[in-house]
Amino acid sequence: IDTRLKEWLREGRTLVGLFVSIPHPALVEMAGFAGFDFVILDNEHGPAGIETTENLIRAARAAGVVPVVRVSSANTQEILRTLDIGASAVQVPQVNDRATAELAVRSAKYPPEGIRGVANSTRAAGWGFFGGLEHIERSNAGTAVVTHVETVEALRNLDDLLTVPGIDAMFIGPTDLSTSMGHPGNPGHPEVQGAIEGAIRRIAAAGKAPGILVGDPAAYRAWREKGARYLVFNIASLIVRSLTDVVAAIRS
Numbered sequence: 001i002d003t004r005l006k007e008w009l010r011e012g013r014t015l016v017g018l019f020v021s022i023p024h025p026a027l028v029e030m031a032g033f034a035g036f037d038f039v040i041l042d043n044e045h046g047p048a049g050i051e052t053t054e055n056l057i058r059a060a061r062a063a064g065v066v067p068v069v070r071v072s073s074a075n076t077q078e079i080l081r082t083l084d085i086g087a088s089a090v091q092v093p094q095v096n097d098r099a100t101a102e103l104a105v106r107s108a109k110y111p112p113e114g115i116r117g118v119a120n121s122t123r124a125a126g127w128g129f130f131g132g133l134e135h136i137e138r139s140n141a142g143t144a145v146v147t148h149v150e151t152v153e154a155l156r157n158l159d160d161l162l163t164v165p166g167i168d169a170m171f172i173g174p175t176d177l178s179t180s181m182g183h184p185g186n187p188g189h190p191e192v193q194g195a196i197e198g199a200i201r202r203i204a205a206a207g208k209a210p211g212i213l214v215g216d217p218a219a220y221r222a223w224r225e226k227g228a229r230y231l232v233f234n235i236a237s238l239i240v241r242s243l244t245d246v247v248a249a250i251r252s
């Protein structure tokens, strides 16, 4: 597996990623050739199944971009299958309390740190060519775990969540968070923005990489200045904006 994401996060680098919610390998390749550090293959909101996701991970490898997979929840079996096809990291939504955070981390690690089931016949283990103890040690050391902070409950439990070992980055989902805070459809609401700023500060102070969804380069720069280090665009938003701009320009 590609362990660069974990290394970059450990080094304190600021990284840019792209949610690829439209599961086509060409889009993953474009993200890599464009210079994104990582892609997040979206199996929470996107339609891909596990076989498609495996081929998207291959495309990421071919294009030199790190494959993260957003799973649908902190489900041990889903995390096992996602890592077995070769994901470099799992990103787990709706992690609102310590028990869920610990389950996410334990599901991503082989014993003794966790409960990930062991097989040498997987893609992650090189079908056996890179299996055994070497694969176990490399995976436990090199697989990153990213959890979402996107509810009022997660904000309330943030101090506790920040002490869970094994979480490398904490991603703030502004869409879900604004909804949970009673401002649906309005992540720009000052109360939501204030909550995000506070969370970024606390996550950074705890030595984890704060992450956030951004819509454009100005938002990227603004959140980076406030301490975000795992910044993520969404491919559908970028394509929609580009298409809208072209049609507006030729019709004006």
Ligand code: 3PY
Pocket: 150, 172, 173, 174, 175, 176, 177, 213
């Ligand atoms: C959110 O904005 O809530 C997200 O989870 C980003 O996809």
